[in-house]
Amino acid sequence: MRTSRGKRIGFSVVAVVIGLVFLFPVYWMVSSSVKPNIDILSTNYDLFPSSFTVQHFIDAVSAPDFLIFLRNSLFVSLSAVLCSLVFGVLMAVPLARFRFKGRRGFLLLLLIAQLTPFEAMLIPMYLMMRDLNLLNELPSLILVYFAATLPFTAWTLRGFVHGIPVDLEESAMVDGCGRWQAFRRVTLPLLGPGLVATAVYGFITAWNEFLYALVFMQDTDKFTLPVWLSTFQSVFGTDWGGTMAASTLFTVPVVVFFLIVQRNLVAGVTAGAVKG
Amino acid sequence: MTAVSTRAVAEHLPPPRGRRSAGPSRRPGRGKMLPYLLMSPALLAIAALLGFPAVLVLITSFQKLDLGELVTGRTVWVGFDNFRTVLSDPGFWTDTVHTIVFTAGCVLATMVVGLLVALLLTKLGKVVRIFLQLALVLAWAMPILAATTVFQWMFDAHYGILNKTLVKLGLTGFTNHSWFNSGFSTLVIIGILIVWQATPFVAFTVYAGLVSIPGEIYEASSLDGASAWQTFRSVSWPGVRPILALTAFLQVLWDFKVFTQVWAIKEGGPDGGSTTLPVLQYLDGIADNHFGTAAAVSVLMIIIIVVITALYIRMLIRSQEVDL
Numbered sequence: 001m002r003t004s005r006g007k008r009i010g011f012s013v014v015a016v017v018i019g020l021v022f023l024f025p026v027y028w029m030v031s032s033s034v035k036p037n038i039d040i041l042s043t044n045y046d047l048f049p050s051s052f053t054v055q056h057f058i059d060a061v062s063a064p065d066f067l068i069f070l071r072n073s074l075f076v077s078l079s080a081v082l083c084s085l086v087f088g089v090l091m092a093v094p095l096a097r098f099r100f101k102g103r104r105g106f107l108l109l110l111l112i113a114q115l116t117p118f119e120a121m122l123i124p125m126y127l128m129m130r131d132l133n134l135l136n137e138l139p140s141l142i143l144v145y146f147a148a149t150l151p152f153t154a155w156t157l158r159g160f161v162h163g164i165p166v167d168l169e170e171s172a173m174v175d176g177c178g179r180w181q182a183f184r185r186v187t188l189p190l191l192g193p194g195l196v197a198t199a200v201y202g203f204i205t206a207w208n209e210f211l212y213a214l215v216f217m218q219d220t221d222k223f224t225l226p227v228w229l230s231t232f233q234s235v236f237g238t239d240w241g242g243t244m245a246a247s248t249l250f251t252v253p254v255v256v257f258f259l260i261v262q263r264n265l266v267a268g269v270t271a272g273a274v275k276g
Numbered sequence: 277m278t279a280v281s282t283r284a285v286a287e288h289l290p291p292p293r294g295r296r297s298a299g300p301s302r303r304p305g306r307g308k309m310l311p312y313l314l315m316s317p318a319l320l321a322i323a324a325l326l327g328f329p330a331v332l333v334l335i336t337s338f339q340k341l342d343l344g345e346l347v348t349g350r351t352v353w354v355g356f357d358n359f360r361t362v363l364s365d366p367g368f369w370t371d372t373v374h375t376i377v378f379t380a381g382c383v384l385a386t387m388v389v390g391l392l393v394a395l396l397l398t399k400l401g402k403v404v405r406i407f408l409q410l411a412l413v414l415a416w417a418m419p420i421l422a423a424t425t426v427f428q429w430m431f432d433a434h435y436g437i438l439n440k441t442l443v444k445l446g447l448t449g450f451t452n453h454s455w456f457n458s459g460f461s462t463l464v465i466i467g468i469l470i471v472w473q474a475t476p477f478v479a480f481t482v483y484a485g486l487v488s489i490p491g492e493i494y495e496a497s498s499l500d501g502a503s504a505w506q507t508f509r510s511v512s513w514p515g516v517r518p519i520l521a522l523t524a525f526l527q528v529l530w531d532f533k534v535f536t537q538v539w540a541i542k543e544g545g546p547d548g549g550s551t552t553l554p555v556l557q558y559l560d561g562i563a564d565n566h567f568g569t570a571a572a573v574s575v576l577m578i579i580i581i582v583v584i585t586a587l588y589i590r591m592l593i594r595s596q597e598v599d600l
Contacts, residue, residue, distance in 0.1 A: 011399045018393060019411035022472065026414045028437060029426045041435055045444050091318035094311035106315065111592075113322055115585045116330075119533040119554045120577045123561045123570050124332035130346075147325035154318055208419050210536040211554075215562050226421040230540050240429050247422035258417040 029251070033057065033244040040241050056245035063242075065221060066228075073224040076138055077206035080145035081199050087146075088153035088198065089191075093183070095154075096161035107158075113151035118144070119211060126215060136218045144212050149202035156201075160194030161187065200261045204254055225250050333578070336571035343565040358572035367548065368556065368573070375532065375552040378463055383527040385471045387520065390478025395512070397483045409480075416476035424540040427469045431455040459549020462542050466550065469537055474530070478523050485519040486512060518595045525588040529581065553577050 032040060036053045039046060060066065094100070095107060125144060134140035164187055172182040210226040217223055229250060232243045337359070340352040362368050393412070397405055430437050433454040442450040456462050489511065497507045535554040538544060544551035544559065551559070553573060561570025
């Protein structure tokens, strides 16, 4: 569609303004985290920091138990993602590669499971974990996050497996590979980007989760980072600089992972691998 | 339970379409049971961790399960008592109205802003477009709890940048104005937070739909002398309508059960003024130890969600976005 020069400039100006509005909270978090307290708690108007400090970051990292919370968060998120990937691949491959009775039903089941409202399952999950003596234990969170990410992981991986031409595996089998070997040597490596992508989404889900972490974990040394962040203000009074530094630290891994996925999702890895 | 950023990315990722040859193929030979065998671990996990709780919540909603029963392990069936208690409580209806109005407002705002941003993206030069996309991705990627704390800080009564800006603009009445002193204003701010983080997903999804409309159709319509509005009405709108409908459904499903933002900003306060159904369920069950009544609230929520989900899945299958 042709757009006149004047209009195009107008659209660009609007777009820049909207972009700045969307960026502002992110910018404000980072810029507040490097402002000295004297500037934060002042009535002066300052959109740009006039002096810098890393004190808030030092405070946040050296806050009691920060490393424990970080370790807890990493432990539950990574364990849940690992389980989801293993179980998810096992479910995805037959759904994409085999024809068997009930395939459509299983796909529908995955689709429905994916839309399960976990927030509404709080009470039964709590009772279940209580009966299993898992309340206040990190594995309870692993189980919940695993269940929350598994349907999506299996569903998405099925799409990725579907996208890898079955001819590749068949050629490998013609060349003398067994079925398992053909899968391991040909399909699995090509599935790499899909595995990375789904792993990252699962990780972000678990990393972000707040409700279950808040309810299940009672002792401070079992908290994950989101729960810690939500208590930050009551622990430190209204230390906005510290809160913003902690939020920034919490945000960085997610943004980094986001960017990794974008780079890894190069389309057409398999394009041209089979001539035909 | 997926979080705003994640759930959005997750759904945004289209399952790559393979060639037809990549489809299910009949494998000769042994192993008729192989597919079921491979799927069984995942199916067992889904049954135990999704199916069982879904049944348990229903069972619990027909029991009296307070701290006493929980400790002694006694099972006390009470029929529909919990539902009667919940439904006759005016607080429940207030919270239901909060939830519905809040969800409707968030979804409407997200869809309108998302559609406008998507249309804008199609009109931009490369540099500005990438800038806007980057800004959107950052808003999207930000962890919910980090976003929530930043909003609390921006809306802070004494040193928040919003009040400072308003005062600088001459609105001195906003000096030390507390934005969280009424349920309405608290919910509006939570709504802004949710819309801000959900818009990127809608914008990117709709944008992808818009750019997949063949350019020739636009050329033809401009040759026919159609105005920008006419082109939108007769080309863009029919092209993205199915995508809009599907994303709107997802937004309804997600916004209806939001807990994190509502709880982290003001814990449903002041005086329950910003309490929504997920918060009510938490307060009844976990805070007050009335697991039976809380389960009844959950069941009522699930009924609403199931209806919306069923409509969504029907639409999804009809639109052939998924091939089962």
